[in-house]
Amino acid sequence: MVKAELAPARDNQTNRESIYDKGIVSDPLPRPNLLITTDVVDPGSIRALSRYARVFSSTVLDEASLSQLLPSIDILLVFFWPSFLTLENLSRMSNLRLIQSILAGVNHIPFAQLDKKVVVCSNAGAYSDEVAEYAWSLLLSAAKRIVDFHNAVKTDQWTLRRTLGGREVTIMEEKTLGILGYGGIGSAVARIGKGFMVKIYAFSRKPVREKGVRSFQGDKGLLRVLAQSDAVMVSLPLTKFTNKFIGAFELAMMKKDAILVNIARGELVDETALYEHLKTNPEFRYATDVWWYREGKESLKTVNPFFELSNFIGTPHVSGPSGLATGKPVRFAVANVIRFLRGLKPKNVVDPAEYLVTDRQEY
């Protein structure tokens, strides 16, 4: 088991002195055991965590050692939910007190199987700037019909019209951008929107008090945002309350030529209602980086043939990974685990009641 520990100076039970302890004057209590279930955590972060915890990695442990270790684990640092953490294995983790997600959302966590004492932290905010950039790239691609135009020229379906009307293209300036869910991503989308001189309508649980942002709450607020926005950005977490948040009714409330962008989770939008809406309203556009679930996992295979429609843009969930590549999400998650280890209240604690769904979805 010792070989699986990641602190370069080994810190097993018989030799608790490590180079990372040197700055600590006294360390009378045994340090908590932390299991990292992904290889995306960098050595620097592992060293930082090792000052406060005994750090193990599931990626270098064999099945038997891992099984033996689980009951002693206090903290889990996860990316995707690891397949070895079956319900049976999870039930043996009686010491577990904290699960920190490196993914922004936590809809991959099996809340129904967790003891009440387990605190679950999302990684909200860690990807905000990168995902907001991506969100604007989807919004503008749809507004200017970049994919459609590029493919039309590519396949010789376009003759340069010397007096093209130009009305196919949506100008965002002075238009209204509705943002559903005004967390880290939503507010970063709004910040970027100021440069484009759009009006920002924010729909959120708590009122937003921010210059240049109109704040809406509740069902009536949602309807006003949907009806008055020229583009709507979905940046909500996927919970049991937000599943199929945008259905046939909500789509019908929107402007006929509105643009809907989803950079949160596919399941927030009702797939078949969306398909029907896109088909009957060719001026309406949907641009997404996130996909619906099949057998509990996000899948690029859809029930409806979206790619036959020129008012659909779909990319293969790269907005989050592009943020991950910056190293920021790992640093955010690790810093939050360290807060917990130092006895401080961790950030981004989620309410398990919102995620208790029977058909849990991964990623």
Place this chain on the structure above:
Amino acid sequence: MVKAELAPARDNQTNRESIYDKGIVSDPLPRPNLLITTDVVDPGSIRALSRYARVFSSTVLDEASLSQLLPSIDILLVFFWPSFLTLENLSRMSNLRLIQSILAGVNHIPFAQLDKKVVVCSNAGAYSDEVAEYAWSLLLSAAKRIVDFHNAVKTDQWTLRRTLGGREVTIMEEKTLGILGYGGIGSAVARIGKGFMVKIYAFSRKPVREKGVRSFQGDKGLLRVLAQSDAVMVSLPLTKFTNKFIGAFELAMMKKDAILVNIARGELVDETALYEHLKTNPEFRYATDVWWYREGKESLKTVNPFFELSNFIGTPHVSGPSGLATGKPVRFAVANVIRFLRGLKPKNVVDPAEYLVTDRQEY
């Protein structure tokens, strides 16, 4: 000829009283003759012009009437250069004093055939906000590889990789955006860039004194902008000095994974040098809305097969037309003609010497 005049109340030589004169106390001098050679000018603008000039439209005149009219025309308001204004016809326009373009650029004007007394005005600035929005949509589409990703998913060439690196996607935050040509479009691109928290390097003839913008001039300045920028936006006018402004040498100076965006004129970039560069540097990306000239006219047909490359995005020159659709460019051009008619110095007067090229290009 009278029927061709566009002022609803006829204002021919025998009856100079029109509803538009009512606000003018005295009008002893004959008003100048203005010929509009396009149908994009709205009735409201024509009424406004009719207060100061006798307004004719070539689109409703037969050939004989038009030919008879030309020697008396003082002012031309043009969109594309009209085919009836051959060199022979132009040589008969001895009264001509002003040509106002509704297109932003004036590289379609036959400067070599114009008398020195003719003032030519571009429509710089009239499309700035709309083209800057479009420019950002091209930049972000290239940065996030939207077209490439969409088409890959569409053609089943993408399997959702659950631990995608995300490094294929360029994050713009904290990166450097070089802007070549800091006029109306360039400065609007910079304004939007602030929301994305990019560093702005402006290359221009005159120094730019603007908060958050680093200003560069001359050959050395250009090289620094090219070498240090993660993305370069071309927003220069096409003149005899800027033809093939970006060639093999300039491309070689840029970062291997840089993004080059062209929303100005195709000819600013050397076509074959660009193709070779894109082919040998798959991380380099080019996104354009503007195309090279064939027989004096912009054409979507290229010598090199750009659409075979996944690091090329091309749209069929819709950025300007999208601005035209707002009505703003016509209002700008008309307001400038009215300045001239009121005896004020018109804006956007261009230096003919910069446009005296043997192979004049249209559009």
